[in-house]
Amino acid sequence: MTVPDGPAAAGRSPAIVISGAALRFGDTCHFAGLDLTLDGGRTTCLLGPSGIGKTSLLKLIAGLPAAGLSGTVSAGDGAPLAGRIAMMAQRDHLLPWARLIDNTMLGARLRGEAPDESRARAILTRLGLGPAIDLRPEALSGGMRQRAALARTLYEDRPVVLMDEPFSALDAVTRHRLQEVTARALAGRTVLLVTHDPAEALRLGDRVLVLNSRPGALREIEVPGGAIPRDQARGDFAAALGRLFESLGDGGAQG
């Protein structure tokens, strides 16, 4: 019933340095000349209007080729990033033929490692999917599918984790609970989490960034105090939330 909290060696989660990132299609420029450093072992939350290029930025970091995308990405420790990243995409991309447990252990199988079934079970159980372990994705609800994708990402146990709206399909209560579980499992890793939910960003992010539309620039929002996952009942949480909403609104207004 235990999920590894934080990577085995938390100190090994590298910072990630992104420079000159750009997303252009013909005359349309979504962003350009974007520089960003993700602090090692910290969680950075990224917000911004739909279609601005958040998913594209994740792809750039993950080293995935995509049309219109350019820029350089490197790890703060100088070692290659390949093999140190786990990515949870916006869509779940579960294998329709595989049981949940096998979906979770896909990475191990593709790498030729021995799959660790008891760890996969523990993670699935922790995410509330215990009874569904032997089901195929077709038998799952949208939220369950998303949790399965989350389980697969956590199973990877990588020092760098990229997540694209990981809780978007969940009900409020489950979301709140899973934010906690995830925050604990990801503590000490370098995380970039894309979300449309300002409260989620403030709950989970050591840093919160907003990608604005027209200028295509990042703006950093001051986060409230407190340990992650932060308590929403704190006074400064509401204030930060207000600033964040304002910032999100700004981008749209300027565009």
Next chain:
Amino acid sequence: MKSMGRLAAALGAGIAILLLWQGAVTLFAPPPFILPGPAAVARRLWLDRALLLDHGLITLAEIGLGLVIGTLIGIGAAIAISASRPLRRILLPLVIASQAVPVFAIAPLLVLWLGYGMASKIAMAAIVIFFPVTIALADGIARLEPGLVDLARVMTGGGSPRGRRWRLLRHLYGPAALPALGSGLRIAAAVAPIGAVIGEWVGSAGGLGWLMLQANARAKIDLMFAALALLAVIALLLYRLVDGALRRATPWANSTDILKESEPT
């Protein structure tokens, strides 16, 4: 319940065709050596049942073995085409050329090389069969969802490249392409009899194709029709067999299957 309805519909269609056939025979009264009635054909089916069964089994064996061999070759060719660009450049034109030449043109050669026995017919059937299997599977492998391609890339990045392709094929590309392979196999099962029967026409000592030629030459048209009817039954049964096996092998793909209607539930 639904399957009863489908069975009734199929039976109804069969009876309607038989009635039309009998009606045409009654109305136009063609000589029996041009078009025998269904009753005459049924009688012939019964009287010559041993003969028909003998030759039917020969043809069935040719089709079945052709299907197995053609499918294996098709799967191998598809994997080779998908695995390497140079191999694709060499193999794909060959695969396509093998279908551009009509089977009728190759048949005499195969009979010359492989003899009058079953081997040449199995080869013919395999040639007809491997093409849809190759194309469907290669297509299925190439069409893996881009999101899954990305996922696999991130998961395997930096890892040891030894056996990586094989693992990707076994755990990702292969299973993902199974429904596509299934489509190819269904087509293959439906066209398989063509290869075998053409082979028998060109040169053989047995099989339903051979029997049809013999019957035709002796103006025993009712026997020819009986052989034809048996061939149709074999083709249908083979298709249902392949279809059923595929359904069990890829249950996750069935809900999006346009052929689902034919499933006997």
